[in-house]
Amino acid sequence: MSPPRLTGALRSFSSVCKKEDIAEDEYNLKAKRLKRQERFAKEGLTWQKIVQFFTQHLDKKDQQAAQQELKGLLHSAKQIVGADHGQDTIESAGVFLFETFLGRERLGAEETRAVRHMFGPFSATAAEACLASVSRLVTSVGEAEAFVRTQNAGRYGLGDASSTAFGRNIAFSHDGYILDCHEPPPWLDVPDEDAGDLGF
Amino acid sequence: MACAKVPLDEQHVTEIMGPMGREQTIPALHPDRKEERCFLPYKPPPEDNSSAQIEEYLEQAQFISEDLDWLLSLPHDKFWCQVVFDESLQRCLDSYLRYAPRTLDTAQPVSSPAVADMERCVHRSVFMVFLRMATHKESKENFITPEVFGEIIYNNFLFDIPKMMDLCVLFGKGNAQLLHKMIENIFTQQPCYYGDLNETVPSILQVLGTVLERCGLQSEGATASEPLKLGSHDRPTSMTMPQKDLVDLIVYMCDTCTTLHAFLDIFPEACETFHSHGVLSRLTSFYEMVVPDLEKALRKRNFDKSVQEDLWSRLCHSRKRMVEIAHLLLQHTCLQPILEGAENMQSSVEDLLQNFTNFIQEKRFLADYDEQFPLADDISLLQQVSPHLDETRTSYLLQAVESAWDSVGKKRGRPPVPSAGAAAGAS
Structure with a gap:
């Protein structure tokens, strides 16, 4: 709970603010995850493009193995998002997992956070299986990372957002106010004459 | 994007809209141009070290950080559509001002470096959003008529007196000059704030x-x-x-x-x-x-x-x-x-x-x-x-x-x- 604040009192008692109850969570984490998945599915790389990429870049003899890996990847994706979702959601989850595990050797903290961030709590076994599938797929075709980068260059319609973001060149300080007190508590003062009375 | 050298409040854009995909000309500052981003409200870091709570905090804060960075990357006209018409954004910013820990607070923040890094990211992004909202002229091409800017920020409660006080106490220590310019501009363009003060x-x-x-x-x-009321000696x-x-x-x-x-x-x-x-x-x-x-x-x-x-x-x-x-x-x-x-x-x-x-x-x-x-x-x-x-x-x-x-x-x-x-x- 946040401590009592002057501005809290002013919001309650003065008539200069918009009155609304912001404790009411219209958007929660679950709703936000769904929103993110929907947006992800609409932009950049798609499952069809991944399938097409491996079909085009592999010899016929290797294509069957790649198809199996992709099928396995989708199966694991289904376990992660939940079986009650439609094919579109599962495929978009497959795309996300493919991107997230691309070039990764193990399921580390960063990857775990990214997957949890997208889907919420998930099965680690299914994630490990995804990682293994992606690793085997990428070993068979070298240019997979470049392909993903090209596909996602315009994700969210921003291009290289960080280079154009407002405030990127503005110096910002993280300094905060600290307690400004140089007066020791009076009960710590032991007067010299009292110290002299001590029986050392 | 809207056309240049005309204030945003006077610009119009032609966009393909509606289920029929028809072209429509609408003001550049229009609710239909806002995106459904669904900004989450800010919650401060958990006071205990339970990993589940920290994970939840990190996830929520990550969403906020990404959404605010997205907002800052929007072109001028889109930024203002979002700011004026997206209530979830205003709730997100307001919740940060209310609940973000002050450096003077008694409860010490959780010592996790991931939490501290996330707090720093959100802190900076929130400030930059407020800075952009306090700026009526971003460049020669991107600006709002000063009087209209004053009306927009006041009528939509983008700023109010408690918010400005929160901004000062949260960001003032190291960003005093920028904050002074921001608040000075807000009061100059909208003198009604003196009345509110x-x-x-x-x-x-x-x-x-x-x-x-x-x-x-x-x-x-x-x-x-005045003399104390009878019985007031019983007060704590x-x-x-x-x-x-x-x-x-x-x-x-x-x-x-x-x-x-x-x-x-x-x-x-x-x-x-x-x-x-x-x-x-x-x-x-x-x-x-x-x-x-x-x-x-x-x-x-x-x-x-x-x-x-x-x-x-x-x-x-x-x-x-x-x-x-x-x-x-x-x-x-x-x-x-x-x-x-x-x-x-x-x-x-x-x-x-x-x-x-x-x-x-x-x-x-x-x-x-x-x-x-x-x-x-x-x-x-x-x-x-x-x-x-x-x-x-x-x-x-x-x-x-x-x-x-x-x-x-x-x-x-x-x-x-x-x-x-x-x-x-x-x-």
Whole structure:
């Protein structure tokens, strides 16, 4: 709970603010995850493009193995998002997992956070299986990372957002106010004459 | 994107819209151009170290950070559509101002480096969003007509007085110059904020009254000079209230003093409004009553040592901030016009002397004020700019300062300044 604040009192008692109850969570984490998945599915790389990429870049003899890996990847994706979702959601989850595990050797903290961030709590076994599938797929075709980068260059319609973001060149300080007190508590003062009375 | 060299509020865009995919020409600033981003409200880091809570905090904060960075990357017209028409964004920003931990808060933030990094990211992004919202002209091509900008920020509550105070206390320490420009621009483009400030000051005085009341030093609605109501002796005082209430009271006072000081320091143009409500005399009498009372409670009551020391530091900090607030008010309403040789300089001289005279009855405050801002220095300045100053009056003031030091038992760190009359006699 946040401590009592002057501005809290002013919001309650003065008539200069918009009155609304912001404790009411219209958007929660679950709703936000769904929103993110929907947006992800609409932009950049798609499952069809991944399938097409491996079909085009592999010899016929290797294509069957790649198809199996992709099928396995989708199966694991289904376990992660939940079986009650439609094919579109599962495929978009497959795309996300493919991107997230691309070039990764193990399921580390960063990857775990990214997957949890997208889907919420998930099965680690299914994630490990995804990682293994992606690793085997990428070993068979070298240019997979470049392909993903090209596909996602315009994700969210921003291009290289960080280079154009407002405030990127503005110096910002993280300094905060600290307690400004140089007066020791009076009960710590032991007067010299009292110290002299001590029986050392 | 909207066309250039025309203010955003006058631009129109043609976009393919609706289920039929028809082309439509609409104002560039239009609710249909907002995206459904669903900004999440901010929640502060968890106070315990449970990994589940930390994970949840990190996930939520990551969403906020990404959404705000996305917002900052939008072109000018899209940014303003989102800012004006997306209520979830305003709730997100407002929740940050309300709940973001201040560096002075008692609860220490969780020590996880991931949490600290995330806090830093969100902190910066929130500031940049407010900075962009306070800027009506981003470039030659991207701008809003100043009057319209003033209406937009005011009518949509993008800024209000408590929000500006929160901004000052959260970001003011290292970004004072930028914040000053922001708030100055907000007040310049929308003078109605001065009216709001005028309406807010009585609520601030009410907060001081509440603290006095909780300490049992003033009954509700009564002024210091009125007799206490019958039965008021049963009210809890700082010596008898539950310890948790005393902690809350001192934390509240500390936050109040820090916030007011940060706001007035960053936006001194507000001093005039505060001064016109008699804040100075209310603040000094508040100081005189509350400080000795709370000091006594902290000395005499039984506390956990660390809590006791923390509360002492907060009280000490609050004292310093109150003295500085008083000085800011005097500096910007009296001293500044005197130094600038303003037309009404003589009335400023008189106002300053009158304020100093009023300090005399608040001995503890006077001694503490003089320690930080020696009255002798200001009186010497007055003697320079106003050669016909009543010497008896200034001598009386300086003697009163000496007497205040003696009566509160303070020892000067430097020798007392001789009174004006004595100095004149010596020369």
